Amino acid sequence: MMKNFLSLRMLDFCSRLFTMLGVDYPVMRRILQVKLTMDQRRVPTIFEQSKTKEGNQFIKSLGLYAFYGLILVPFIIFGDYYLFQMTLVFAMMMFILMTTMIADFSAVLLDVRDKNILNTKPVNQRTVSTAKAVHVCIYMIQLTGAFAAVPLLVGLFVKGVLFTVIFLFELLLVGMLIVVLTALIYIFILQFFDGERLKDVINYVQILLSVGIVVGFQVMARVFDFSDLNVDFTFQWWHLLLPPIWYSAPFEWLLNGNSASYIIGYSIMSVVVPIAAIVLYSRLLPSFERNLQKLLQYSGVNKRKAYRLDQLLAKIVCKTKEERTFYRFSALMMKQERQFKLKVYPSLGFAFVFPFIFLFNEISRNGFGSLPGSKYFLTIYFGNIMIPAVVHMLKFSSNYKGAWIFRAAPIRNEAIFYQSALKAFLTKLYLPLMVLLSIIFVSMFSFRIVPDVIVVLLAGVLHALLSYKLLNNQTHPFSRSFEFASEVDTAKNIILIAIIGGFAVLHYLATLVPYGVLGYLGIVLIAVFISWRLVFPAKEKKLLISQA
16 A cells, blocks of 8 residues: 655645646546655655665755755845845755756656556546646655755744745745746747657756856846945846846845835736746646657657768877777767766856856956956866866766677777777867867957967866876776766865866966966976876776676
8 A cells, every 4th residue: 555645645635726726636646646656766866876775765865955955044144135135045045946856857747657557547637737747846845845944943033923924935936936937948848849859959958957047046146236345236127037036025025114116026026927837837738748748759860970070080089990989989979868968068058157257256347358468367267177077977878788898899908998988078078168168268368368278278188187087997988877977976076176276276376487378388288198198008908897
């Protein structure tokens, strides 16, 4: 007999409401009971372990989210300018909740595995769709509750009952908005794509959402003007596009008595927009479920195209025919593995955005005219911060069981496998990103930084070699399951990130010496040449296949 979950018992109080909406509540409840039972075996992205353990891993992961909630406490305790404080609180909260929604619950919204069972039963589509939405909402409520538990208690004792009541109500609206907006985005893209292309588009949308959330979080802190330790807010029309401000406005209105028209407008939007989104979602549910069938289709698009650029790159960076073969294999794996792209491409997006985020303060303070004579071009080193994460992911694949090919291939020098994968990463992912960044930085800082940019690129190659040696040593490329992708050595990653800072500091010191940058360039170039030989020495293949 399946467990009668607490969430289902609480849902029973709303049974009449679901019936009024045309939902067969007993059937929906049973569907949810089955889904929740199956979910006990699912490990959330944030709490993956190398071995499957008994019990509901999601419930266990809530403790980690509760720990994250401690970050919000200082913003609640100090000060009474709620428009500023609660904007930051809701920005951080929406950042965590939205990224979790993308990572863990997109698969629930887009799940089509139960259609083969439910479509053969007398169950109406509204009941199935509502069960799916409620399924996600149950977890979002648990997640939001864990994340906000400590801030709520602190708010109750420090700010009073009214603050806590408003906070609870706003949390409910935030959770609703996140779930429904994510669903509406998927509804939109399902209208225009199908088959394999649809799966790729969903991948890219998830990646763009992840990057957009980080950029949006940075924008939130810059909405307010900090001067002489005072925080000032000047209304701009584009602030209406920032949901965290909507949810902070009711605090400013009801607790501080600020009845400015824009404060009231934000407060109204915090209520109206989530409700309107839910109404729109309910209207689009039937077409959403119909379009989900497209995920089961195969578009027949042949992606195995021989690009001349790929062949040219292989000839340039690879010495032997065997190495060129595995270079193209690695490039193809990075291009076609959706799970690899979902885990790696956000890091590339962050690497592109971070250098400009750290330039923003200087530009806003002194304008672009101050850049050419400054050393702020060194912020381009933040583009290298993604290298350890991406190099670490070169070990993993959803088709890891095919790793036997590395032993079956008639190649004696095993180093070819490793260096071809790293070369594919450097030429297909790293260099295109950094060349684009370099072009933008040269246009902003003038051509005088061209030698500096070359140093940064070479430092990136050297850093990739160090990352590969520390993180991937003796592991075949694409030979392990993504289930083990969370097995990250924190100490090694801290060391590798510190090394990036070390390169930047040495580069800065080199700029203080005449011809110092050119000398530093020569040193880094020699270090790359020597390190490549040390990291990838020629070695015979072992007799036993590496274990995933």
